[in-house]
Amino acid sequence: MSVEIIDGKAVATSVRDDVTKAVSGLPSQPTLAVVLVGDDPASHVYVRNKIKFTEETGMRSLEHRLSADVSQEDVVKTVRALNADDEVDGILVQLPLPSGMDSDAVIAEIDPAKDVDGLTEASAGRLVLGQPGLRPCTPTGCVILAKSALGDLTGKHCVIIGRSILVGKPAALLFLEQNCTVTIAHSRTKDIAAVCREADILVPAVGRPEMVKADWVKPGACVVDVGINRVPHPKKPGKSRLVGDVDFKAASEVSGPITPVPGGVGPMTIACLLRNTVLAACDRRGWDRPDILSV
Numbered sequence: 001m002s003v004e005i006i007d008g009k010a011v012a013t014s015v016r017d018d019v020t021k022a023v024s025g026l027p028s029q030p031t032l033a034v035v036l037v038g039d040d041p042a043s044h045v046y047v048r049n050k051i052k053f054t055e056e057t058g059m060r061s062l063e064h065r066l067s068a069d070v071s072q073e074d075v076v077k078t079v080r081a082l083n084a085d086d087e088v089d090g091i092l093v094q095l096p097l098p099s100g101m102d103s104d105a106v107i108a109e110i111d112p113a114k115d116v117d118g119l120t121e122a123s124a125g126r127l128v129l130g131q132p133g134l135r136p137c138t139p140t141g142c143v144i145l146a147k148s149a150l151g152d153l154t155g156k157h158c159v160i161i162g163r164s165i166l167v168g169k170p171a172a173l174l175f176l177e178q179n180c181t182v183t184i185a186h187s188r189t190k191d192i193a194a195v196c197r198e199a200d201i202l203v204p205a206v207g208r209p210e211m212v213k214a215d216w217v218k219p220g221a222c223v224v225d226v227g228i229n230r231v232p233h234p235k236k237p238g239k240s241r242l243v244g245d246v247d248f249k250a251a252s253e254v255s256g257p258i259t260p261v262p263g264g265v266g267p268m269t270i271a272c273l274l275r276n277t278v279l280a281a282c283d284r285r286g287w288d289r290p291d292i293l294s295v
């Protein structure tokens, strides 16, 4: 049977194109502010990409780099200044913050109207209550990918593996909003393989390399793999490679549409961040949300 790969890069490009079109129709350019603390190399790469794509879609970006030894109070002051800056539509504090800093306390300072990561208590509360708001980026990307492959998700059984605040819990609520029947499986779930085999849509988000085996996947099920795990390269000593939470090679022979790693969920996170920046700008400035972003 031929493998049906969901091309996350292509879907992300199409979302970014939609954002570019939407931005060109707005009365003024939205601005995204990114706060980067310390010198974590992966965070620097993520932030560079976020800024590059922000500008490619025609929006403005502001970057605030703070050194690793800065105090939490100084990070909070930066966030408060961005809250007060009327030019700024979206604020993103890149995680993780240096050890010893209380990320929750810093995130709590972000004005919910500018919370383009969807991580504040207000954004989480609105998601639970079914009120409009800014939704977390990676779980939104998962829903868009599943819809790109399956169309309407109504009535599908979605099994999410993992109950994290960043992905598992919000993903469950977002798939529920799509009228799915949702199960959250986790480390204490009994016979997790059997639970996963019930899924029409399987969304592993645990960070365990290739944990999901082919016999966990119902034949034809859609698999959206959130895991990004760096493991030693099997053939090149000293080198590494990226794998997901799914044993892709074996699972893709059983599954229906499936996302690869890399090139699946990863590119969607930034695309959804850009989309949220447009939505935040529209809501805050009293402009209609463009239809083009109705996914």
Ligand code: GUN
Pocket (backbone or CB within 6 Å): 046, 092, 093, 094, 095, 096, 117, 137, 138, 269
């Ligand atoms: N670090 C890794 N992914 C993310 C993300 O989506 N948002 C933020 N703020 N930090 C991250």
